[in-house]
Amino acid sequence: MISTTENQTARLTRMRKIWGYGAAAAVSPYLLIKIAWTFGLFMPTSQMGDPSWRTANAVTMVLAAAGILLAMAFCRPWGERLPSWLVVFPVWVGTGLLVPMLLLAPVLGPAAIRRDMGTGSADYWVYEQVFVMLSLVGVGICLPLALAGYAKTRWPESLGGPIDCGDPQGNTRQLQFSLARFVAGGCILLGVIKVFWALGGTLGIDPVMLGDRDLWWRLLSLSTGVWAFAGAWGILVLTSRRGSRRFLLPMAAAWISSGMLFSYNLFNQLSASRPDAPNAPEYPLAQVLTVEAGTVLGVMMGMTLLLVLHDRRRALRGESK
Structure with missing residues (x-):
């Protein structure tokens, strides 16, 4: 029995590492593109040199960096010692953004490329869009799976079991x-x-x-x-x-x-x-x-x-x- 539990724990830890490192690797191209745009490099249109665009790219650059740190937290022991709020809020926002986009990406990706090329975007924007879409799809797959392994270890009550577990004293x-x-x-x-x-x-x-x-x-x-x-x-x-x-x-x-x-x-x-x-x-x-x-x-x-x-x-x- 102890051996079976240890094997399950080892398997869960191994899967957390695979999906966590996969999420970090997937978001890296997106982070590099956002860094370039923030500093005015390889911008597909002149409009993206506007301060509002540069600010938006800087914000998403920080979010991408935070996503890499979060992915690493899911697969490393120190991640389980982080305050709950520091993990829950960005994961809530991230899964809300990525999972729906993952389902739409096969259609929205080509549609976005056609629309932007029709407005006169630079040719290399197509390649940047491809990298962006691959990053979003990759992290949309890997991050929720890494999160599932992390949550199963830290908050097992959030995933498994029957829907009715009774009511505690002073329940809401x-x-x-x-x-x-x-x-x-x-x-x-x-x-x-x-x-x-x-x-x-x-x-x-x-x-x-x-x-x-x-x-x-x-x-x-x-x-x-x-x-x-x-x-x-x-x-x-x-x-x-x-x-x-x-x-x-x-x-x-x-x-x-x-x-x-x-x-x-x-x-x-x-x-x-x-x-x-x-x-x-x-x-x-x-x-x-x-x-x-x-x-x-x-x-x-x-x-x-x-x-x-x-x-x-x-x-x-x-x-x-």
Whole structure:
């Protein structure tokens, strides 16, 4: 029995190292490109020399460097001694950004290259785009797998086991369910709007901008809508403990959905502040309301998920009623 446990631990440690080093290697080309752009080298368009672009590239350069450090933390013993908040927040944002993009990359990558080349970007931008996409796909695959091994070691209650583990003393289940119903209602409404727009609906779209609804915009709208529905399902299942026998699937749905809604909508707000940012096809009010709603819903879903995990950990430790 002891030998079997030791073998499982050794196998888990080995897989954490493989995926952690793989994530660090995958994000390295992205980091190098961002460093070059931050210092004004190999920029595909003159617009990227604008201070707002340079600032955005510097921010993403720091995020890429943080991603490498995080990947190393997942596969090294010192990573298990880091404060929880220092790991959880960047992982939440990172998985929210990367997992949905991983599913869209086979279509969005070529579409982005065609769109940028049509606007007069330099020829070497194609090669830079390929490196960027390969980095995002690589880290989108490796980082969540390294995270799974890390979480299984440090927070085993967050991945495995049945969905209902009982209630600890002083639990927050009623608060969780109230928050979950509010969040799920907002996510369903947001999901309906986004899917409606992605499928060609024009309510809330500026008639002058109908021709600007390209494949990129439609796929991102559809992705947001689908993940909003997934998050609504996941958070309701987690708080009601009905709809799934196992904890992992609704946990993953709520985790990725909340991170996606927060990070993508925050990114949209930052992108819209650039002087060369394209105008959104939506009416300004509709665009602001959906972006702000997505950000708030992502944060609220994440907070509800933390309450669920906190009570679950206490219940598994035997602090039941």
